Amino acid sequence: MEVKTYRFAETVRALGRASRHLALGVPVFRSPPGLLGVQRSIRRNGENVVISIAVKERPWGAVLADMVEGVIVTNELSGSRADIARSALWRAIDSEELAA
DSSP states (O other), rough: OOHHHHHHHHHHHHHHHHHHHHTTOOOOOEOOOSSTTSSSEEEEETEEEEEOOOOOOOOOHHHHHHHHHHHHHHOOOHHHHHHHHHHHHHHHHHHHHOOO
C-alpha cells in the first residue's frame, strides 16, 4: 500500500504542474472517499474542489483515469478543450510513471 500511496502523491504533483501549465484550476486530491461504497467522489465548496479517490484494491490505471477526469470535471471542460487538456494530463503522468 505504501507504494501506491507514494505513486498517488507523485501523480498529484505531476497533475498539479501540468494543470497550472495549462492555466487550469487544480483540485485537491485525497484518498479514500469519505462515502462508503464509492470509488470516487467530488465535492465543491465555492471555488475549491476536492476529488476523493479509492486507491486500495483497484487497478492503478483506474486510479489514474479518475485523477485525470477529476481535473477535467473540476474545470468544467468539454469538447476539444477537454480532449486537449486530457491528452496533456495523460502525457504528464505518463512521463512521471516512466521516471519512477
